Amino acid sequence: MSGPSTYDPKTGIERWLDSRLPIIRLGYDSFVDFPTPKNLNYWYTFGGILTVCLMIQILTGIVLAMHYVPHVDYAFASIERIDRDVNFGWLLRNIHAVGASMFFLAVYLHIFRGLYYGSYKAPREVLWILGVVIYLLMMAAAFLGYVLPWGQMSFWGATVITELFGAIPLVGGPITEWLWGGFAVGNTTLNRFFSLHYLIPFLIAGVVGLHVWALHVPGNNNPTGISVKTSNDTLPFHPYYTVKDGFAIAVFLVIFAAFVFYAPDVLGHADNYIEADPLVTPAHIVPEWYLLPFYAILRAVPDKLGGVILMFGAIGVLFILPWLDTSKVRSMRYRPMAKWFFVGFLIACLGLGWAGAELPDNPVPILGAVGIDFLFFGRVLTLYYFAYFLVILPVLGFVEKPKERPASIDAAVTGGKSAAPAAAPAE
Amino acid sequence: MKTFHRVLIAAAGAAVIGSVAAWAAGEYKKPAEYDFSFEGPFGTFDRAQLQRGFTVYENVCAACHSLEHLDFRHLGMDGGPFDEQGMAVAGMEELYSPDPNQNEVIRQIASRTMVEDGPDEYGDMFMREGRPADDFPSPWENEAQGRAANGGAYPPDLSVITKARYGGPEYIRSLLMGYDYEVPEDLDIRPGNYYNPYMSGEVIAMPPVLYPDGVVYEDGTEATVDQMATDVAAFLHWASEPxxxxxxxxxxxxxxxxxxxxxxxxxxxxxxxxxxxx
CATH class of the missing domain: 1.20.5 (Single alpha-helices involved in coiled-coils or other helix-helix interfaces)
Incomplete structure (x- = not known):
């Protein structure tokens, strides 16, 4: 699909540069003339939205780092100084904090889109794996960043998460102390977390580069899951998708701005406006909303090590997903059974997030009447989470009878009246 | 396809309701609703209320609670109690200056406190009158002194208090007026503690501090407990979100x-x- 280059350098300077460093050719082939399936819907705009999110986080973060002081005695006060005295510091910090949530909102929609349309299947396995790597790095960056304001949730969240490594037999204790740089979360920890929080976004940017590269070899998947066959199936990326993505980005920014200007703290936790105090443990230590499902999985297991293994396993299983799904059909549009299991998976993830926000002993509304608490609720959903990947998707490939698929993307959008090749080769 | 979309929309709806329910859940009494002027997308601070609230802070709260992230000059910044609009409301336009350090009212407020400065040319520390650029002084030398004076409970800093508590200004207002409830029979209140249903755990170490006419408002407003609690809640919200x-x-x-x-x-x-x- 990333066929021969169509770039034609018009000026002398362009020809001169093209024979030395064909960077304009690279940009032209990747983002101007790149053949893109013409049936991409709005769920496909989140790649562009995520790029914008990363740029917003990096730009606001660089300026915030100019005013932030990574020291346990001054970190909280420096955040207050940013909010009060730095010109537009309140705006930068609101954008950066809300931006983290918006970044995760977008990445979750992007991931679920990939799961529904089978974007992880051959030949896009490496593309998918790179995406999971980005997601992991995002979680690390978000966790590290949440520690920096040095509020109560920062400190106790950092304590809980780093102590998870203590569950590893034999080397757990030394690893935890190595992470802390001491015998508890302290100034050394805050310093290294700041350093790593600054580093990771640039690692993400690098992996995003690989992700886009891996995308441009096979080209975009699309809602039909059928591979591009002729040029009738595609449109040049520019202007068709630059404008469509641009519109989606603008709509996304409206939601983003609504939070930044009218509810900047609603996605955070009030306790993080209390300065960290190692002697006072908050009543409920809960992570930010985007990590809650994993917190519920961690708590679903009565054994600490087991919980840690399952929590990391919940992400680890995504790495082997391309080989777990045995169906030859990519898009769930044509998979009458998988589609409903996917809805169940979506509900399980949302339910796990809910379970993660509640105390394990709290009764579930309505279901509490029959004695179901959030611990049991979380366990059932954890079971479904793993069953979806390890049992349902592998088995469905053999038992499900896919619906009939259109001959081509063009046929799908024109209702089959187009001159598409009759015998479609296997995907 | 239609059913599929309906199920998806239902799931999204349930998720929204579920998360709202999860956030709203709590173990103590919900703060009473109150329509502050700064609520809503076009809300602004009522300058007269901020000034009254500052009077309450200065005369009542400041005895035990610090405001460590604020300087006196912040009072005169745009959007604060003594900005251009605030000075006009108080009828003191001629004392206003766009530079809060030159604002006469703020200079007077700062001068009512003594701050340690130095070292001087002989290496000695000395006390002087406060200036607008100084921090609000803490009532305590250190946390241990604050604890010792308050039966072991340290009065929290109030700089970001409305952002550090769910319910924000409404919580502060309800808490300050929340001492008149009957103590549940099963609750054992030790000496030096008080029953207050709005407090997490329903027991608070802070005694009731607001009494009718506990302060004298310069604008002549009657200083009822409700009035003082409302005004100081508004002031503290400004302090949290200047x-x-x-x-x-x-x-x-x-x-x-x-x-x-x-x-x-x-x-x-x-x-x-x-x-x-x-």
């Missing part, structure tokens, strides 16, 4: 700009794609 007005003002402009941009991009998208079947 740029609230600028934030909401900029929000209107940004939203209008983005909505216009959405409209233009949507029109461009429709025009560009009108001949493409997709």
């Amino acid at each position: 740029h609230l007005e600028a934030r909401k003002r900029m929000g209107v402009a940004v939203m209008l700009y983005l909505l216009l941009l959405c409209g233009l991009l949507y029109a461009a998208y429709r025009t560009l794609w009108r001949n493409v079947k997709h």
